[in-house]
Amino acid sequence: MINKEPRTPGQLPPLMHLTIEYASRGLESGRFTSVALTKAYLARITEASEFRAVLQVNPNALDVAPAIGQGADPPLHGIPLLVKDNVVTQEELDASAGSYALLGAKPGVESSVIAKLREAGVLLLGKTNLSERANLRGLNVSSGWSPRGDQTLGAYYPGSQPDGSSASSAVAAALTLCTAAIGTETVGSILAPAERNNVVGFKPSRGLIANDGAIPVSSRQDVIDTLTRTVKDAAYLVSTMAGRSERDEGTWDIPFQQIPDFTEFCNGTDLSGVTIGVPRNTFDSDPTSPIMWLTIPTFLQPRGSSSSTIRSGVSCDPPEFRRDIGRYLKTLKINPHNIQSAEDIIGFTKTSPEEEYPERDIGKFLWTQAEGIDRFYCGEGGILGAMEKHNLDVLVIPSTLGISNDLAAKMGFPVLGAQLGFHPKGTPIELDEDKPHLVQVAPGIPYSLTFISKAFSEGVLLRVAYAFEQLSAVRDNGPLPFKLPATELKDVEK
Incomplete structure (x- = not known):
């Protein structure tokens, strides 16, 4: 079983193994305080500044920590989180999507998800860097770069690509600069960085969590989601974040009256009655396939698995950006x-020196004019068709297979990325073709599995992913980030 809680009397847990569950127990028992947690994380953020994961620290964090969570119920009260810079928070923190164009801009109200987290007693530690405008800037702009935050670097190899627009949230979670982090995904922005930084990325169904107050790319696909160290931590957060919002009509069709406690699905490893599909024809050329074929039968097949096929052939196409960003801009009280x-964003980007145009292009901005969603591959020729034809509960696919992210995002399906393994010693180093030529493949860099289920079937998805995580224990048995901050709870409790 993963992340065993230290049991030595008086011993404070190492922050690398401090999950939400264990942090909540420690806070409730008085073993440590939210103030101590906050001090430790702030020190670690400073120590890890070379990774450029954190864009802005909450200047009031230590002032509010003594009272945070009073009157709130466990498990989130007093838990410090970092939030991606495209999710709107009022007063102390900006929401600029990494761009100078929106620096200082403020809507009248903050994200309803942030309001729920505050009500649950979460301490907002700060904002993470991101790929500018959630990776909707240019074709030669590297993941994790923004003009405000510069280039975030991956946690598992020097100078490595952190991948995805939520890269910095993933790196922050991997380096334990917070107990967990909040990101957003349109397509792949959670799964990709979760894979490369050895954390769990969970994107629930579109509509389960309100996305009002997140600077938009596509209202049809945008989801606020989580980057955590365990599957159960993701379940804790989503149980609080989920629910209807008057400001997001996408949440009005949630099919249950009361949001489940999703942690109830993270209990044990019995998968009796669950049918798991492994679509072979989508990833025979994937370098992690041999390991996947050895791993899945070992841990999941005895508990009920199946095999099916799935077509490929589409990519993310966000034509809604122009419409949705226009709606968001109308909500700004300060602009x-x-x-x-x-x-206007394109014009500002081309004329503002801080945006580094034309060295970093605007190809993805221009790409948003494209239309043409391929309905076939979102239906009978894709994930839904495979699941219905073979009566599947969950599909399991290598996270490196981007097409699975595309299809699941277009269908609004929930996806979860969990650790599968690490590139072994002697793996040839591969660099990105585009500047700054970050390391793409190297020894010790992680890779993952993606679990996919139908809309609003998060329960079975979490059940399967949790069982795999517990049985495989990849995170506990693998390498640590190549460089970790030094500060621990014991250092601030003196």
Whole structure:
């Protein structure tokens, strides 16, 4: 079983193994305080500044820590979280999507998800860097780069690609700069960085969590989601974050009256009655396939698995950006650069020296004019068709297979990435073709499995992913990040 809690009397847990569950127990028992947690994380953020994962620290964090969570119920009260810089928080923290164009801009209200987390007693530790505008900037702009935050680097190899627009949230979680982190995904922005930084990325069904207050790319696909060290931690967060919002009509069709406690699905490893599909024809050329074929039968097949096929052939196409960003900009009460439209953002990007144009292009901005969603591959020729044809509960696919992310995102399906393994010693180093030529493949860099289920079937998805995590124990048995901050709870409790 993963992440065993230290049992030596008086021993404070190492932060690398401090899950939400264990942190909540420690806070409730008085073993340590939210103030101590906050001090330790702030020190670690400073020590890990070379990774450029954190864009802004909450200047009031230590002032509010003594009272945070009073009157709130466990497990989230007093838990410090970092939040991606495209999720709106009022007062102390900006929400700029990494761009100078929206720096200082403020809607009238903050994200309803942030309001729920505050009500649950979460301490907002700060904002993470991100790929500018959630990776909707240019074709030669590297993941994890923004003009405000510079280039975030991966946690498992020097100078490595952190991958995905939520890269910095994943790196922050991997380096234990917080207990957990909040990100967003349109397509792949959670799964990709979770894979490369050895954390759990969980994107629930579109509509289970309100995305109002998140600077939009695509209202049809945008989801606020989680980056944690365990599957159960993801379940804790989503249980609090989920629910209807008057400001997001996508949440009005949630099919149950009361949000489940999703942690109830993270209990044991018995998968009796669950049918798991392994779509072979999508990833025979994937370098992690041999390990996947050895791993899945060992841990999951005895508990009920099946095999099916799935077509490939589409990529993410966010034509809604111009419409959705226009709607968001109309909500701003403060707008220092008078940004009114997608065209204004493009113009600002091309004329502001801080945005580094034309060295970093705007190809993805222009790409948002494209239409043409391939309905066939989102239906009978894709994930849904495979699941219905073979009566599947869950599909399991290598996270490196981007097409699975694309299809699941277009269908609004929940996906979860969990650790599968690490590239072994002697793996040839591969660099990105584009500047700054970050390391893409190297010894010790992690890779993952993606679990996919139908919309609003998070329960069975978590059940399977939790069982795999517990039985495989990949995180506990694998390498640590190549460089970790030094500060621990014992250092601030003196």
